Amino acid sequence: MDTLRKMLRPPGNGVFTVHTAADVIEEVQRTIYPSTPIQKIPQKWEASINKLQNHTGPILLGVCSDSGGGIHRGANWGPLFVRQYLYKHGEFENLLDIGDIKVIPHLLHDKYLNDETISECRDALYNNKNEKLPVSPLSIAEKVCDLINELPSSPPIFSLGGDHSVSYPLVKSWLRAKKKQGKKVAILHFDAHTDLMEKRQGIDLCFATWAYQVLEDLEDPSLMIQFGIRSSGQPKNHWEKTLGIKQYWANEISSQTIPQISDEVIAHLEKFNIDEVYVSVDIDAMDEEFASATGTPEKDGLSPEMPAMILSPILNQIKVTGADVVEVAPWIQRIDENKIQDTVGAKKTLLTAQAISQFLLDRLE
Numbered sequence: 001m002d003t004l005r006k007m008l009r010p011p012g013n014g015v016f017t018v019h020t021a022a023d024v025i026e027e028v029q030r031t032i033y034p035s036t037p038i039q040k041i042p043q044k045w046e047a048s049i050n051k052l053q054n055h056t057g058p059i060l061l062g063v064c065s066d067s068g069g070g071i072h073r074g075a076n077w078g079p080l081f082v083r084q085y086l087y088k089h090g091e092f093e094n095l096l097d098i099g100d101i102k103v104i105p106h107l108l109h110d111k112y113l114n115d116e117t118i119s120e121c122r123d124a125l126y127n128n129k130n131e132k133l134p135v136s137p138l139s140i141a142e143k144v145c146d147l148i149n150e151l152p153s154s155p156p157i158f159s160l161g162g163d164h165s166v167s168y169p170l171v172k173s174w175l176r177a178k179k180k181q182g183k184k185v186a187i188l189h190f191d192a193h194t195d196l197m198e199k200r201q202g203i204d205l206c207f208a209t210w211a212y213q214v215l216e217d218l219e220d221p222s223l224m225i226q227f228g229i230r231s232s233g234q235p236k237n238h239w240e241k242t243l244g245i246k247q248y249w250a251n252e253i254s255s256q257t258i259p260q261i262s263d264e265v266i267a268h269l270e271k272f273n274i275d276e277v278y279v280s281v282d283i284d285a286m287d288e289e290f291a292s293a294t295g296t297p298e299k300d301g302l303s304p305e306m307p308a309m310i311l312s313p314i315l316n317q318i319k320v321t322g323a324d325v326v327e328v329a330p331w332i333q334r335i336d337e338n339k340i341q342d343t344v345g346a347k348k349t350l351l352t353a354q355a356i357s358q359f360l361l362d363r364l365e
Ligand SMILES: [Mn+2]
Pocket: 164, 191, 193, 195, 207, 282
């Protein structure tokens, strides 16, 4: 637990800042730790990490990193603001919010760093140049998830991103844990984009490549099932033929076709005797009308209810044991409704993110 604590900060403190959004951070922390004096909150949070040992309900983890994005940034604020909406509108009986991973916003993954940089960053994060812990957001996220997934209770992790690159460590760790447990697994991925590039400008770990980079760990590539795709350089049959994955593009998804789509997915998962699924939701799967505060808003997308409509019948048959909601970029300087207009549609986007997050948290087991 001490190792975990070293890599984490209290919920809402994932973006390294002194004044920015201090009021929202305080609001979120006061909700999580009611009747705790504000200066006692760090200790309260530290103590709460010990509960992980015996916790079986979902774990909430924030990954405030957007250095794997590439168009509009700002998803580093997703974990704080989605939490604000979640705790304001939702009820969570058995949720353990373990906080946010430590993020140095200029870094992505340790494999891109030289030894000197790693030791400087170890000094900054852990006050020890020789600390044998990772320093980049994706590397820390993977280590944190590994430590949780290795617990005997193996509680389900629900993560808030961050740009979509953060799903790479989250899913990699989940896949590794499930392999050890002998579980057969699949990934259900909601997104406007396929995220199936092998590399983007020479970088193999980023928002556009994470889905490709986890394919090798699946028993069959068709166990990556994507929903809501509509912005791709290649047509659907290119992805299905070259990579063998399964896709439902946004124009195939409507309230009429959803029951059939869910049935098809269930039949496919049953054919492979799948025990558990991971659900990754890029908020841009939803139409830009409902999710404009994101890195790459796209029109002609899903309505906010559709992911839950598709997932409900599937999750009645097959357990969901890991999930994330990513790419919520609420551009906080514009979100204070009393002072500045919400020109990016942050409020609507946050309501969309809150609804799907709540749905997934209710289903995780
Ligand atoms: Mn994505």
